Amino acid sequence: MKNLIYVIPKENHSDKDIKEILLAHSEVKFVSLVGIDLSGNDTDERIPMTIFLNDISGFAKGAIQTDGSSVVFPGIATLNNAKTDMLADFDCNWFIDYNYENIDFETKLPVGTLKIPCLLLHNNIPVDSRSILKKSINCFKTTLHNLFKEYPSALASFDFSYEDIDEILLTSATELEFWVKTPNDDADIEELSTSQELKEQYWSRLKGSVRTALEQCLTLMEYYGFEPEMGHKEVGGVKAQLGETGSLTHIMEQLEIDWKFSDALQCADNELFIRNLVRETFRRNSLDVTFLAKPVQDVAGSGKHVHIGVAVKLKNGKRVNLFTSTKKHFLSTIGYASAMGILKNYEVINPFISPTNDSLRRLKPGFEAPVCIVTSLGHSVDVPSRNRSILLALIRDLDNPLATRFELRAPNPHTNTYLALATLYMGMLDGLVYAIKNNKCEDDLLSELSKAPGEDSEYLEKHRAYRSEENVFDFYTDEDREEYFGKAPKTIYENLLGLDEYPEKLEVLKAHGVFTPSLLNSFKMAITTRWVTEINNRILNAYAEEIRNSKMIHTPEKALDLDLANWQKINDLRHFIMKDTYSKTSLFTKIKEASKVENYKELSALQLELDAQMEELRLCYSNYKKNLLDI
Known part of the structure; x- marks a missing residue:
């Protein structure tokens, strides 16, 4: 471990110093530019070290590009205007990320990737979290x-x-x-x-x-x-x-x-x-x-x-x-x-x-x-x-x-x-x-x-x-x-x-x-999209599994009136939250409908109601199980 290099401090970011350090550490085989989008996601890639060493100054001018529609800049990097330049930041420490499961045959050391923080530019304007x-x-x-x-x-x-x-x-x-x-x-x-x-x-x-x-x-x-x-x-x-x-x-x-x-x-x-x-x-x-x-x-x-x-x-x-x-x-x-x-x-x-x-x-x-x-x-x-x-x-x-x-x-x-x-x-x-x-x-x-x-x-x-x-x-x-x-x-x-x-x-x-107004609008769009997507594709799915697992576990011949009453309350909650009928729409469906028409005020209120109902369901199911002798 002592033979490895872990950081290249910002004081050593001249072309000469960088080349000397990296050529002396051939186990560092890749470069990755780390940009931070408006949701806090960081980019990661593997660029062969030879490309970086042949054009160090180019990385400081944006030699690498990415598809801006793949990171979170809604309303800024669009499908018809997605090119985003990655501009390496030379005024900070660079760390080496080692893969301890990939040992270099020549040096017998783990393969390293030089992580270089960067700015993300769209139409030559910085739009990333780091630049803000x-x-x-x-x-x-x-x-x-x-x-x-x-x-x-x-x-x-x-x-x-x-x-x-x-x-x-x-x-x-x-x-x-x-x-x-x-x-x-x-x-x-x-x-x-x-x-x-x-x-x-x-x-x-x-x-x-x-x-x-x-x-x-x-x-x-x-x-x-x-x-x-x-x-x-x-x-x-x-x-x-x-x-x-x-x-x-x-x-x-x-x-x-x-x-x-x-x-x-x-x-x-x-x-x-x-x-x-x-x-x-x-x-x-x-x-x-x-x-x-x-x-x-x-x-x-x-x-x-x-x-x-x-x-x-x-x-x-x-x-x-x-x-x-x-x-x-x-x-x-x-x-x-x-x-x-x-x-x-x-x-x-x-x-x-x-x-x-x-x-x-x-x-x-x-x-x-x-x-x-x-x-x-x-x-x-x-x-x-x-x-x-x-x-x-x-x-x-x-x-x-x-x-x-x-x-x-x-x-x-x-x-x-x-x-x-x-x-x-x-x-x-x-x-x-x-x-x-x-x-x-x-x-x-x-x-x-x-x-x-x-x-x-x-x-x-x-x-x-x-x-x-x-x-x-x-x-x-x-x-x-x-x-x-x-x-x-x-x-x-x-x-x-x-x-x-x-x-x-x-x-x-x-x-x-x-x-800027465009950055603020992009942030709002990104957070709103994530909020709605998480509710529909993660929270509802997780709640559905929890509701299905809240099953009847008593046997009718051994159940007391309290057990039956407890289960009836639980089952009513399960249906109210998740089950549609011809005459009634469940909370799940109401949430999906509010999301579809982008009625976010209604969606917010329904989310709070859903969380409250799920909390009530958990409490009721816990009390129900605690009163059963045979499970």
Whole structure:
């Protein structure tokens, strides 16, 4: 393993360096350009290394093309205009992806593929997720730089001036949670739920192939320079069983892996590569990995908390965290303003954070998943605390000022990190423009961020509250939560409505051309199509199998009146959900009909009704089985 090369850093991307490195490592036989479409899908191909080495500069100019209709750019790359250029990005790290099941005959080493992040251009215009993030980063840095120059008082609380700034730094990190299981083995949902409630799995000892795979992942991450910080069990899972051969079977566990922060673009690249590394490493250990946000009903889903920070590098080499206050405050003016920008504009950020059916299933009260647009700063400035019931958490370490940052708790493993970060930075920038141009101090911003519902404010909405140090699920009623923090969307249709109902907030994303109208329209089309397709081709099929498996299991001669009544209720639900008659249309058919005529408002309402009916069916069937002596 030590003979392999794992990364070509951006400092070594001259033609000369690239050739020297790759010619010395003939086991790296292919190149793959990695573009990210608007749904977060990454491209993968195998280009022989000789083609790349013969025309390295050509790859920087778009020497490779793809069929844009095969990736997700609806309304942009169409069937009659599908050519999309793939432009290699030389300003980031390149990783080598090794196939440990394909050993090169000459070198006796695994065959490697050089993964090069790229931009996707249609009609010479960047249209991919990566390019959107790059534009948002440039916009944020340039605008903030100009604001500091025009309003030097914005830096009054720091011990440096505008002239001392060498570079503005955007730091980011993600945490990756996932479920792992042995193929074809399913655990009982009630057993999983009970284990979760008893906290039997969280931080418990790893065993067998799960331990091996996780340790291999962490070791490989070190080789790649990701600087892993921890891998551990999460709250979900059950105790595995010991098979006849001595190996563990019926594995069903939830894990988390964390690694060191980096700049925003590299953060998104790192996470994309690590996700594939995890999946392949566990597969080599005969384990399935799923990054679904809610793979098991009524059991904890998987999150991907996104950490964001802003710092400056001074000309003397010193690094200063712009979120850390030098006064008796939770945050600096930059920190308060950034939080306010995210919270105020979250209705147009949320569609990019939770764009799938699966993601919204995770965001429900009771599973420590955030449903309210609210932050928490802590009970006191002197003693940092953590409120796990809110959307935007402040992370502080009094002994390490550089660690001050925000943690967005809503993303999941399939959230497109490129677009998520892009929208967050644009939201933060809106708050910063307000605070700096209006010469707001820490006291002003803390007061506005802590406002009560109905209290006047200059930037935040009057009828809303934005901060709570309480457990928002226990302290407030459902009605109070909606009134104070906004109504959480329950379907993709409801989530996408934010892009139509808040045009003034949408302008925040469109500032400086970061999100163009065509990109926003393409994103909406892509997410809507996926929503409808998943409902009709996955959710209905999965529910149909579940309904068919909810069979009568009692024998009439041994059944009591309660058993008969229980079964009758179950059978009525089965028919209502799935079975058509001449006089009645089932929920399934209503959903298909609403999809066909593109009545998305009706489809959204029917989806909620279907989920409620399925939940009722599961409960009834569980009670029915528990009352039977003979099954």
